[in-house]
Amino acid sequence: xSDLIKNASEQLRELIYNSLSVLVSKKEIPETPLxxxxxxxxxxxxxxxxxxxxxxxSAKTLRMPPRKIAELIKSELILEGSCFEKCEIAGAxxxxxxxxxxxxxxxxxxxxxxxxxxxxxxxGKGK
Numbered sequence: 394x395s396d397l398i399k400n401a402s403e404q405l406r407e408l409i410y411n412s413l414s415v416l417v418s419k420k421e422i423p424e425t426p427l428x429x430x431x432x433x434x435x436x437x438x439x440x441x442x443x444x445x446x447x448x449x450x451s452a453k454t455l456r457m458p459p460r461k462i463a464e465l466i467k468s469e470l471i472l473e474g475s476c477f478e479k480c481e482i483a484g485a486x487x488x489x490x491x492x493x494x495x496x497x498x499x500x501x502x503x504x505x506x507x508x509x510x511x512x513x514x515x516x517g518k519g520k
């Protein structure tokens with residue numbers, strides 16, 4: 394499961410970077426190095442399956458309100474074909490992402506295919 398979560402997190406990061414690239418090419422945001430941002434699983438499930446703070450940490454660099462940045466990023470997000478079905482903006486500019494039903498079906502399929510070995514890991518072995 395951790396690989397599935399890691400893959401979803403990496404895919405989300407890529408989707409956000411792609412959106413930012415489009416915004417730069419359209420000159421809606423300046424071409425400038427942005428601070429690193431977090432993609433994490435929110436403690437409150439009503440905030441989605443994943444959350445990204447890109448708009449919050451980029452506000453100073455882009456000299457724009459975080460919510461405006463989040464709206465711009467969302468406007469260029471291409472979720473079709475990804476493991477995400479929607480993005481919501483909350484509060485000052487928090488971006489919440491929801492996994493698709495297909496992603497959950499893939500998790501079930503993986504667990505059935507791996508059987509009793511599903512979820513096993515060598516993490517920490519030999520330490």
